[in-house]
Amino acid sequence: MHNGVYNTLEEVVDFYNRGGGKGIGIQEEYQTLPFDSLNLTTEEQANLVAFMKTLTDADFRTKND
Numbered sequence: 001m002h003n004g005v006y007n008t009l010e011e012v013v014d015f016y017n018r019g020g021g022k023g024i025g026i027q028e029e030y031q032t033l034p035f036d037s038l039n040l041t042t043e044e045q046a047n048l049v050a051f052m053k054t055l056t057d058a059d060f061r062t063k064n065d
Contacts, residue, residue: 009049017045
């Protein structure tokens with residue numbers, strides 16, 4: 001996540017699945033995301049993470065590491 005609070009995609013997906021910051025009780029004045037839960041199942045969350053991981057460009061990572 002952009003501020004480094006989560007280390008994995010799984011943690012980020014779980015955060016948004018629970019409703020983001022407001023969904024877990026964080027009162028952030030400028031949060032623009034809705035705070036309602038996504039209600040994704042464990043399998044749906046895993047599928048979403050698997051899809052996002054397919055978006056990694058291994059050639060770019062190799063050239064720029």
